[in-house]
Amino acid sequence: MGYTELKDELKEILQREEGSTVLLYGPKGTGKSTIPKALAKTLGYSCMEKSAAALQNKFVGEGIKNLDELIDIGKIMAPAVIILDEVTGILEHAGLFSHKSDETSHFNSLFSTGPIKGIYFFGTTNNPTVINTTSLSRFEHKFFVDLPDAEERKGIFRHYIGWEIENIPEGVSCRDIQRAASLLKRKNEREYSHLFFQYLTPENKGQNWEKVREAIGDDLSLIKDYFGVKKDTVELLTSVEVYDKNKTTPREKKNG
Numbered sequence: 001m002g003y004t005e006l007k008d009e010l011k012e013i014l015q016r017e018e019g020s021t022v023l024l025y026g027p028k029g030t031g032k033s034t035i036p037k038a039l040a041k042t043l044g045y046s047c048m049e050k051s052a053a054a055l056q057n058k059f060v061g062e063g064i065k066n067l068d069e070l071i072d073i074g075k076i077m078a079p080a081v082i083i084l085d086e087v088t089g090i091l092e093h094a095g096l097f098s099h100k101s102d103e104t105s106h107f108n109s110l111f112s113t114g115p116i117k118g119i120y121f122f123g124t125t126n127n128p129t130v131i132n133t134t135s136l137s138r139f140e141h142k143f144f145v146d147l148p149d150a151e152e153r154k155g156i157f158r159h160y161i162g163w164e165i166e167n168i169p170e171g172v173s174c175r176d177i178q179r180a181a182s183l184l185k186r187k188n189e190r191e192y193s194h195l196f197f198q199y200l201t202p203e204n205k206g207q208n209w210e211k212v213r214e215a216i217g218d219d220l221s222l223i224k225d226y227f228g229v230k231k232d233t234v235e236l237l238t239s240v241e242v243y244d245k246n247k248t249t250p251r252e253k254k255n256g
């Protein structure tokens with residue numbers, strides 16, 4: 001199923017039912033969190049996103065309380081889309097971690113009689129296989145969100161940057177494309193787009209920006225000689241790590 005079909009189907013679910021439970025699973029950076037958020041916005045629904053890890057706490061019982069709170073706020077703000085990212089964090093195989101399985105059974109009982117009125121509950125995960133079967137059965141709908149195909153890669157890139165390129169390699173995620181586009185857009189480096197994507201190969205895993213940087217770094221002189229790359233472009237290409245949100249960016253360092 002492509003993104004267009006997925007969005008259409010989800011939109012229909014959000015419109016036709018009183019409430020719903022949906023599991024979106026698949027590789028990283030494919031829109032599992034973004035798509036429901038965007039649909040909520042389109043439909044004028046409230047939207048809350050939280051990671052399962054953030055619900056949890058070192059205190060036993062806190063995770064359950066936080067989950068209830070999220071649902072309660074959703075009821076007040078209904079119709080509401082609630083996105084619980086990395087939902088596997090609380091839906092592991094029962095009994096694996098005692099404190100987690102409390103949350104698992106709480107989740108299972110929350111949705112034991114079906115969806116909650118006015119609440120569209122989305123769980124997202126990269127690995128649904130670790131979810132226990134009872135929790136899995138609580139999701140009325142389950143969709144596999146795959147990496148983009150060739151046409152989608154082209155379309156997403158065009159969406160973010162306004163022009164097209166061919167041959168964005170397979171294995172590159174929507175997030176990779178969005179990041180690459182914003183990186184290239186800053187300097188309007190149209191001519192380097194192919195070069196850039198060359199390094200976003202499946203072997204580089206697409207998501208591994210350290211590796212991409214390394215690959216570019218290793219070939220730096222080659223790139224320079226072959227393409228006659230301007231110095232600031234090389235810097236631009238080698239500074240992809242600034243887009244890793246978990247790190248302090250060089251810019252922040254400078255200003256701070």
Ligand SMILES: Nc1ncnc2c1ncn2[C@@H]1O[C@H](COP(=O)(O)OP(=O)(O)OP(=O)(O)O)[C@@H](O)[C@H]1O
Pocket residue numbers: 003026027028029030031032033034035085124125126156159174175176178
């Ligand atoms: N279908 C899409 N079309 C255009 N851009 C997209 C699409 N999917 C994702 N993106 C871009 O990629 C970014 C990451 O997407 P998102 O966070 O929804 O991925 P995810 O599947 O939830 O990833 P993870 O598994 O790592 O949580 C988005 O902020 C958006 O910019």
Ligand SMILES: [Mg+2]
Pocket residue numbers: 032033034085124
């Ligand atoms: Mg996500």
